[in-house]
Amino acid sequence: MEKNWFRAITGKLFWLLMICLLIGLVVGQPAWALAIGLSGYLIWMLRQLQRFQLWLQAHPSDPPPEAPGLWGEIFDGIYRMQRRDKRLRARMQSVIERIQSSTAALSDGVVMIDKDGHLEWWNHAAEDLLGLRAPDDSGQHVHNLLRDPRFIDYFDQGSYREPLDIPSPVNISTWLQYNITRYGNGERLLLVRDVTRLHNLEQMRKDFVANVSHELRTPLTVVVGYLETMIDSDDGSNSRWQRPLHQMQQQARRMQSLLNDLLMLSRLETAEATTEEKPVDIALMLPGIRKDALALSGDRQHEITIENATQVRLTGLEMELRSAISNLVYNAVKYTQDGGSIQVSWSQDDRGARFSVTDNGPGISPEHLHRLTERFYRVDSSRNSTTGGTGLGLAIVKHVLMRHEGELQITSTVGKGSTFTCVFPPERLI
Structure with missing residues (x-):
């Protein structure tokens, strides 16, 4: 296209100069004829440029001015481009208006935030849920x-x-769920949802579990106490009651363990982080946990080793950290075959501190790993029933780590064993 325009301009200029030269030769003034011809051509070009500028500045939406030859093609081409761009902008504006109208109709709040954190746009639900006011809060x-x-x-x-x-x-009795999604060049989309009903249901569930666990604790303690008294006072004269009494005692103790775990979970979920946190020496805690784990192993003869690669201390609540660590070690004892080995380590790297428990047990299939921290989730219910697990140990570990800004990482290979790692951030280390 550019070559065609260049060829047309040079062709017209060539013929103009030839005509002026012929006229100049006839009148005997070829130089003046060429100068007058070039001046006229330049004036005509400047006039067309002036018309073009006036059209773009004053009336770009009107049809272009009439012009002969190449300038007419230029005017028409630009006018067609403007019409095409105008139609495209109209379609885009229509799409934007439909998106905004549909977003405005959502019951969830939607807030568009630029890359610097300033509010750009929000729907009516965001005004109700967050108390935003338009246009006063725009740009805030x-x-x-x-x-x-x-x-x-x-x-x-x-x-x-x-x-x-x-x-x-806006209303402290209303609970909101915030979700933020990044998009574009650092902008963020804030989605706000009213989850008051779900929060109330969850709170009712927590209160129910806590109340039931607390109320059952006393009668169960009485039952266990009488069972122990009956077993201890048995002189062997009525041997047919020994087996039922021992089974009742075993199941009662299992129920006690379940209630204790439920109460621990309830306390972790409802208690706020306190200022009672203090430096906890994990390395000093591990020998006592190993001794308890060996007692739990008993005749199964597990080999439990401890590796303290660091003496760094951890800021937190000692009772909760002990509960999480002991749950991981006890789980390894319960689910590792007789004579298996269990390695417990406490180490430190650039990303913080790591407490890990590695065993050479049967391992866990990949499809179960993401659900292990759910309450009462069992990979193999029959195996858990024989080991006496409550299905709450890893849920307790998860909540303790959340309260200590930590993370639980699980890796496992079927037939080779599993590794459970608690990762604590550097801010928690002393």
Whole structure:
């Protein structure tokens, strides 16, 4: 196209110069004729440029001015491009309006936030849930409008794999779930959902479990006490009751263990993080846990070794950390075959501290790994029933790690064993 325009311009200029030269030769002034011809051509070109500029500035939506030859093609081409762009913009605007109207109709709040954290747009539900006001809050930083420290930490952390559930800034009895998604060039989309009903149901479940566990604890303690008295006072004259009494005692103790785990979970879920955290010496704690694990192993003769690669201490609650660590070690004892080996290690690297328990047991299939921390989840229910597991140990470990900003990592190979690793951030180390 550019070559055609260049050829047309040079062709017209060539013929103009030839005509001017012929006229100049006839009148005996070829130089003046060429100068007058070039000047006229330049004036005509400048006039067309002026018309073009006036058209673009004053009336770009009107049809272009009439012009002969090449300038007419230029005017028409630009006009067609403008019409095409105008239709494209109209379609895009229609799509944007449909998206905004459909988003505005959502019952969930939607807030568009730019890369610097300033509010760009939100729907009507966001106004009701978050108390935003248009247009006063447009362009405000999100920290100025949502001032809950938990939301600020969640917004600034940059990792939004898990949602955040906190009370609404408008009504403290309303619970909201915040989900943030990154898009574009660092912009963020904030989705806000009213989860008050789910929160209330979850709270009812927690209260029910805690109350039932607490109420059952006393009568179960009485039953266990009488069973122990009956077994201890048995003189062997009535041997047919020995086996039933021992079975009742075994199951009663199992129920006690289940209630204790339920109460521990309930306390972890409901108790807030306190200022009672203090330095905990994990390395000093491990020998006592190993001794208890060997007692649990008994005649099964597990080999339990400890490797303390660091003496770093961990800021936290000693009772909760002991519960999590002992659960992992006891699980390894329960589910590792007789005579198996269990390695317990406490180490430190650039990403923080790591407590791991490795066994050479039967291993766990990959499809079960992501569900191991669910309450009462059993990989093999028949195996768990024989080992006396409650199905709550790993759930307790998960909640303890959450309260200590840690993470549980599980790797396992069927037939070779499993490794459970608790990773603690560097901020928790002393």
